[in-house]
Amino acid sequence: MLLLASASTSILIVLLIFVFLFKEAAPFLRDPGVGELFGTRWVPVSFVRESYGMVPLVCGSVLVTVVATLITIPLGVCAAVYIAEIASPREREFLKPLVELLAAIPSVVLGFFGLVVLGPIVKNVFDLSSGLTALTGSLLLALMAIPTVVSISEDAIRNVPESYKAAALALGSTRLQTMWKVTIPAAMSGIIAAVMLGMGRVIGETMAVMMVTGNSPVITASPLESVRTMTATIAAEMGEVPFGSTHYRALFCVGIVLLLATFAINMVAQRVLKKHRTE
Amino acid sequence: MAAIFTTMALTLGCSSGSGDSAGGNENEVTVKGSDTMVHLAGVWAEEYMKEHPDTTVSVTGGGSGTGIAALLNGMTDICNASRKIKDKELQQCKQQGIEAVETIVARDGIVLAVNPENPVKELTVEQIGKIYIGATNNWSELGGPDAEIVVLSRDSSSGTYGFFQKTVLKKKDYRADAKLMPATSAIVQEIEGNKWAIGYVGLGYAAEAADKIAMISVKADADSPAVVPSEETVASGEYSISRPLRIYTAGEPQGKVKEFIEFCLSAPGQEVVRETGYVPVK
Numbered sequence: 001m002l003l004l005a006s007a008s009t010s011i012l013i014v015l016l017i018f019v020f021l022f023k024e025a026a027p028f029l030r031d032p033g034v035g036e037l038f039g040t041r042w043v044p045v046s047f048v049r050e051s052y053g054m055v056p057l058v059c060g061s062v063l064v065t066v067v068a069t070l071i072t073i074p075l076g077v078c079a080a081v082y083i084a085e086i087a088s089p090r091e092r093e094f095l096k097p098l099v100e101l102l103a104a105i106p107s108v109v110l111g112f113f114g115l116v117v118l119g120p121i122v123k124n125v126f127d128l129s130s131g132l133t134a135l136t137g138s139l140l141l142a143l144m145a146i147p148t149v150v151s152i153s154e155d156a157i158r159n160v161p162e163s164y165k166a167a168a169l170a171l172g173s174t175r176l177q178t179m180w181k182v183t184i185p186a187a188m189s190g191i192i193a194a195v196m197l198g199m200g201r202v203i204g205e206t207m208a209v210m211m212v213t214g215n216s217p218v219i220t221a222s223p224l225e226s227v228r229t230m231t232a233t234i235a236a237e238m239g240e241v242p243f244g245s246t247h248y249r250a251l252f253c254v255g256i257v258l259l260l261a262t263f264a265i266n267m268v269a270q271r272v273l274k275k276h277r278t279e
Numbered sequence: 280m281a282a283i284f285t286t287m288a289l290t291l292g293c294s295s296g297s298g299d300s301a302g303g304n305e306n307e308v309t310v311k312g313s314d315t316m317v318h319l320a321g322v323w324a325e326e327y328m329k330e331h332p333d334t335t336v337s338v339t340g341g342g343s344g345t346g347i348a349a350l351l352n353g354m355t356d357i358c359n360a361s362r363k364i365k366d367k368e369l370q371q372c373k374q375q376g377i378e379a380v381e382t383i384v385a386r387d388g389i390v391l392a393v394n395p396e397n398p399v400k401e402l403t404v405e406q407i408g409k410i411y412i413g414a415t416n417n418w419s420e421l422g423g424p425d426a427e428i429v430v431l432s433r434d435s436s437s438g439t440y441g442f443f444q445k446t447v448l449k450k451k452d453y454r455a456d457a458k459l460m461p462a463t464s465a466i467v468q469e470i471e472g473n474k475w476a477i478g479y480v481g482l483g484y485a486a487e488a489a490d491k492i493a494m495i496s497v498k499a500d501a502d503s504p505a506v507v508p509s510e511e512t513v514a515s516g517e518y519s520i521s522r523p524l525r526i527y528t529a530g531e532p533q534g535k536v537k538e539f540i541e542f543c544l545s546a547p548g549q550e551v552v553r554e555t556g557y558v559p560v561k
Contacts, residue, residue: 045435047450129427214458236434
């Protein structure tokens with residue numbers, strides 16, 4: 001009974017958060033209306049006319065997340081393959097905790113590192129006017145996602161039955177062929193789930209992104225430009241916004257979109273992971 | 280026994296009835312309003328309480344508007360405001376039968392900062408406005424070399440964002456690609472490492488970071504002389520991008536409230552103003 005109560009508490013809290021978000025955002029849908037959210041300009045403070053178009057914010061979050069994922073996949077998966085298949089037990093005992101330690105660095109510390117070290121590097125390498133770009137944010141986020149991806153992928157790879165590998169080797173495959181043609185495909189759903197969970201972490205990350213992406217609400221597909229993510233917008237603007245104002249409601253709308261996005265990613269990841277376990 | 284109860288009731292009655300301030304206690308002064316001034320007012324309160332240990336001064340922020348609303352509702356003795364009271368608010372005061380009395384306690388100057396290697400040293404207010412609304416994009420248009428201007432601003436939650444928008448951008452919107460930095464320190468950090476960036480910071484902060492950034496001299500218009508931002512030019516009003524920081528009270532200040540405001544304007548009070556990065560008025 002006690003266990004049931006504690007299990008349902010967290011579910012209840014999630015539901016209450018949903019209800020609360022919708023309650024605070026709802027008046028926005030009446031005035032100025034849901035159409036306002038599809039605008040292309042985010043200008044919450046203006047003497048002329050405020051606009052609450054979420055397109056630049058969604059675009060910023062998607063761009064940063066996609067680029068971060070593209071950086072994370074090769075690095076994370078290769079690291080996982082190495083740790084699971086090639087490394088000696090002693091190396092593994094040394095490497096895995098070290099990679100997981102990366103997840104323990106507070107994001108504000110990473111953000112500071114990004115601002116002082118990574119930003120100038122990005123600026124010089126690509127010869128840009130400023131290092132405050134989506135790419136800088138993506139690089140930091142990749143650093144945060146890699147531990148998740150490595151850890152879960154490594155488990156998936158190690159869970160591939162020994163008999164698969166033995167059969168492939170017996171048929172004359174080399175070790176490398178076995179790895180790429182048998183082990184990794186067999187662990188694929190686990191790896192995909194790992195990447196999805198990493199993405200979930202990335203899209204919700206706030207502090208580091210706010211410090212290094214420049215936060216300009218522009219619509220762009222170039223990672224070398226400055227972008228404003230949904231998380232950074234909420235964090236930067238919520239503190240000072242007058243309670244109950246249109247701007248306040250708009251920020252809750254952003255919160256809902258963000259919550260739905262992370263919710264969807266996590267759902268898909270769980271599905272894939274479940275499929276992987278039952279196979 | 281009955282006598283004791285009567286005495287207690289009397290004491291209680293007295294203490295709750297005698298206070299005339301908003302806190303209901305004559306030894307308590309409440310200050311509310313502008314977030315720009317929270318730090319300043321907090322240090323004033325600390326210093327004041329050191330000299331008057333029997334008095335409690337409590338300071339909260341919330342914004343100038345919130346402070347004025349609290350003054351109207353009788354929820355605060357003193358309202359801090361980084362802007363002038365609006366006509367609409369004055370009307371509300373009249374309706375409530377309150378006279379809002381203004382005291383200017385300090386001035387705040389906003390400095391345009393660039394990298395020390397940037398050859399551009401002077402700009403007019405209009406030129407700065409054009410940079411920030413997106414009409415000017417290259418330093419060559421301002422007498423500098425051919426390089427793109429990297430425009431830095433504070434986030435819209437900052438009081439300075441609104442003040443700057445009103446006085447320099449002439450109420451127009453900021454350009455969409457202005458980089459909105461989460462803190463003044465981040466602006467200074469970026470300018471230090473970026474030759475072609477421009478950003479605005481408070482005078483006190485700019486003075487502290489003087490070894491990392493260069494301050495732009497500002498001309499009110501094309502024919503006016505360029506004014507270097509400094510304590511003197513802000514105090515005299517010669518420097519264009521500055522604002523007075525005000526205190527409002529309901530009616531002429533009295534009792535502890537009066538003493539507190541007098542302290543703010545006294546020599547030690549104005550020394551606090553200088554230490555917290557603003558410009559003294561006395």
